[in-house]
Amino acid sequence: MAHAPGITLKPLVKLPRDPSACWEWQGAIDAAGYARKQHRDRAMTAARWMWEVLWGAVPEAFTVACLHGNRTCCNPHHLVARPQAEANRSGVGATLTAQDVAVIKRAKRGRGLQTATQLATQFDVQPAAIRAIWRGATWGRRGRPGTYQRKETAAHG
DSSP states (O other), X not given: OBOOTTOOOTTTEEOOSSTTSOOEEOSOBOTTSOBEEEETTEEEEHHHHHHHHHHOOOOXXXXXXXXXXXXXXXXXXXXXXXXXXXXXXXXGGGGOOHHHHHHHHHHHHTOOTTHXXXXXXXXXXXXXXXXXXXXXXXXXXXXXTTOBOOTTTSOOO
């Protein structure tokens, strides 16, 4: 459904003077920092809601996100609809290489209280991502030695 008369955006977003700036969401924000909206008895991100209000339904298996990663931005000019697989490849997990993970795993042996924080800063990820690698929750070793795969996408068998 394209824009329907009567839908008011002003109370829901903070409109800046510069039209190219982010439109900050004024409604609910979830624990992960995403702007959220209830629409037609369905919870969705504010970015997806904005897309659907202005341009119609988002194709199946697509996600809507801000081009620059601001989770509370819903400026239509900043939004992009893309396949979920493409969005996953550009996410935080895509920033780590097998060599990065090897360094992170070696650092576990001599870790101190601040090691996860220091590594997170070095590799531009959250400290929780470092700890997940150390626990083996992500980037578990499977197959040939030296080959790393995310456990979620690895074949189970």
